[in-house]
Amino acid sequence: xxxxxxxxxxxxxxxxxxxxxxxxxxxxxxxxxxxxxxxxxxxxxxxxxxxxxxxxxxxxxxxxxxxxxxxxxxxxxxxxxxxxxxxxxxxxxxxxxxxxxxxxxxxxxxxxxxxxxxxxxxxxxxxxxxxxxxxxxxxxxxxxxxxxxxxxxxxxxxxxxxxxxxxxxxxxxxxxxxxxxxxxx
Numbered sequence: 001x002x003x004x005x006x007x008x009x010x011x012x013x014x015x016x017x018x019x020x021x022x023x024x025x026x027x028x029x030x031x032x033x034x035x036x037x038x039x040x041x042x043x044x045x046x047x048x049x050x051x052x053x054x055x056x057x058x059x060x061x062x063x064x065x066x067x068x069x070x071x072x073x074x075x076x077x078x079x080x081x082x083x084x085x086x087x088x089x090x091x092x093x094x095x096x097x098x099x100x101x102x103x104x105x106x107x108x109x110x111x112x113x114x115x116x117x118x119x120x121x122x123x124x125x126x127x128x129x130x131x132x133x134x135x136x137x138x139x140x141x142x143x144x145x146x147x148x149x150x151x152x153x154x155x156x157x158x159x160x161x162x163x164x165x166x167x168x169x170x171x172x173x174x175x176x177x178x179x180x181x182x183x184x185x
Contacts, residue, residue, distance in 0.1 A: 007071040011036070012080025020067040026060070027051045029067035030077060038078035038107040049135030052108035053077050059115040061134070078107035081114055090114050093152035094145070101139035109135045113149045122153050 004019035011034060018033050030036045030053070039062050040050035046061040053062045054076040081088040087095070090113045100106045109132060116123060116131030123131065128149045137145065 005068050007068055009070045009072065010074045012076060018067075022066070022068060024067045025063050026053070026055075026065040026067050026070050026075070027062035029070070030062060030075075033067075036077050036079055039111075040104055040107060042104070046134075047136070048105070049108040049112060049132075050105050052111045052135065054111060054115050057115075057118070059112050059134075076111070076114075078111050081110065088114065089152040089155055090117065090149070093148040093155070097144050097148040097151060099141055099144040099148040101137070101141045101144075105135060105137045105139075109137065109145055113145075113152065116149065117153055121156075123149070125150070 002019070003021060005022055006017065006019050008015065008017050010016070011030070016034065018029065020029050020033060024032075027039055027041060030039055031041065039053050041063070042048045042050040044063045046064040049061065051062040052059050054060070055062075055065065055070065055073050057074075078091075081091055088110075090110050094100050094106060094110055094113075099109070112132050112135050113128075116128065120127055120131070125146060128146050132145065132149070
């Protein structure tokens with residue numbers, strides 16, 4: 001007996017069947033069984049948000065959910081946010097605003113921001129802060145991260161010609177250069 005349990009779930013729009021160990025978390029299933037390494041293994045206790053994925057429309061710390069609990073669920077990882085080879089509005093805004101510093105927390109931040117914008121398309125700064133409260137950034141790039149989420153909300157689907165203009169109007173020179181006062185290097 002292998003000790004594995006067969007489950008079926010939809011990951012990034014693709015139906016998947018996988019045999020998982022009963023004690024493995026969704027994070028382990030995604031990374032080890034499905035080779036999706038965007039969700040990062042960090043704290044393993046749900047404190048940092050580096051492993052955030054969307055399960056049935058809600059952001060979830062995948063280190064706290066057993067893989068078998070995902071049976072029949074729809075799971076979206078950071079790898080599933082890009083469409084037709086184009087970055088999602090949130091992914092693009094993170095790049096344009098300089099929010100991606102060391103990059104370790106960014107997949108979880110992007111997924112959480114995507115979930116927030118799905119629920120609240122035009123969030124206030126306070127709503128962005130609350131929506132990302134479960135995601136820690138050790139580089140302290142919070143200002144750029146908040147700006148990226150607000151920029152993504154402004155340009156909606158992110159594929160119109162206004163995208164660069166919105167980022168420039170929102171961030172000015174900061175679009176290309178991190179602010180040393182906000183996020184010392």
